[in-house]
Amino acid sequence: MADEFAKGFGIFVVAGLGWMTLAGWYRTPSFEGTQLTGAPPEAATVYDQIGLFLEPVLFWFMILGPLTFWILIPAFERARDSYAERTQ
């Protein structure tokens, strides 16, 4: 149980910081207006392409990773246990 929490938390922290950084670089045109969700610019270099590709990937990883380890896997384990108890 605590293992699953640590995995989800690690994913949340690493992906969240990575997403925040990339979104701060590429999707914050001005600190006066929208931040982290602004319109992405055209990718000029291959580094920009990598960053613009990773930004939504890390965002969804930040959301789906903890969701998997904190909710889906424990729910599946509990369902499997209760199913095993019922069949006994």
Add this chain to the structure above:
Amino acid sequence: MTDDTTSDDVRTDGSGGTGIVPPDDETPTWSERKQRTQGLSRLTYEYFERARREDQDLRQQSDYVERDVLGFPAWPHEMIRNLALTSFFVGIIIFLSAALPPHIGPPANASSTPAVILPDWYLYWSFGLLKLGFLNPELAILGDTKLLADRTYGVLANVVIVGFIAIVPFLNKGSARRPVEQPFWAAVGMSGVIFSITIAALSVKNLLPMDSKLLQDLTFLLPFVGAFITYAVLRTMREGYMFNLNRRYYRLRPPK
């Protein structure tokens, strides 16, 4: 581990043999370790057992003062945990300051007034209390005029809120260690937290895409809703909560 019962020593899982560290020929391989499903709970148990044994050894020395409270020494137990937490947050600060240096805006222009004037966000609640003019009644006995000006009313609202916060420690001095022990006061606290958020939202009502009247109603309704939900949830949780265990572990609480 030998199992002789003749010894007068207090026997624990750690006494005799190599203690909780398995002998060399019993050390599990990594694949065996991965197959264990009880690994972390076992490790936790062994950790506490070792700490308890160290505590017992200390108690048996003559110059050791008997303690009532189950505790762990600051070094290394607590310090390692604190260092881990500190490293985590310091690492986040260093990473963010290196990767996302703060933006330095243009210099402030002292000769032009900005369109929106707001205090810092942590003072929005007080700013919102200044906007409670809609609660200031127009008294018929005074010919439908208000007894207090709206601004005076707002300042007095600050006095009321700060006064209530000052009174709370005298109403309940907080001997409960966890909210589940006193659901009512936990509900009062949650309503205060929610009210601080809703009154802060009221202070920026001009900026919120929301009906002003609805926001005014929600400002005072949501704290009660949150209080009822908190009370219901905590009352439900009381069933499985072991009050006696908690009292045993926290004997240093102030006397009633």
